[in-house]
C-alpha cells in the first residue's frame with residue numbers, strides 16, 4: 075500500500091529535477107569556528123544578492139558529505155560548480171573529491187587571496203577589506219569563461 079508519506083518522498087527528487095537551477099552552484103566550507111571559514115558563506119551570499127538566483131545558487135556540502143543522493147544529483151546537473159574553502163585544510167575540496175562530485179572552479183581564501191584565519195570562535199572577525207576581496211574573487215570565478223582551474 076502506498077502511504078501519503080511515500081507519495082511525498084517520491085516527489086522530492088522530482089522537485090529537485092524540475093526546479094529551475096542557477097547557472098553556477100557554490101559549495102562553500104562554511105567553517106563557522108573561524109573568520110575565514112564563515113567568510114566563505116557570508117561572501118557567497120553577498121554574491122547571490124548581487125548577481126541574483128538565476129546566476130548563483132548554494133549547494134549543501136554537509137548533505138554531500140552525508141551521501142544524500144538528491145543533493146548530489148541536483149548539483150551534478152548544474153552548468154558550473156564553484157568550490158570555496160576558507161583555509162589550507164581545504165575541507166570542501168576534500169569532501170567533493172571523496173564523493174566524486176563535480177567541481178569546475180575553486181577558490182581557497184587563505185591560499186589564493188592571503189586572507190587570514192582568525193579563531194576559534196571568532197567567525198565575524200574578518201575585515202571589510204577581506205570581505206570585499208572574497209566577494210570580488212567569487213564574482214570573478216562565477217563569470218570566468220573558458221578553462222576552469
Ligand code: SF4
Pocket residue numbers: 103104105106108110111112159160161162163164165166
Ligand atoms: S577549510 Fe578551513 S575554514 Fe573551512 S571548514 Fe575546513 S578548517 Fe574550517
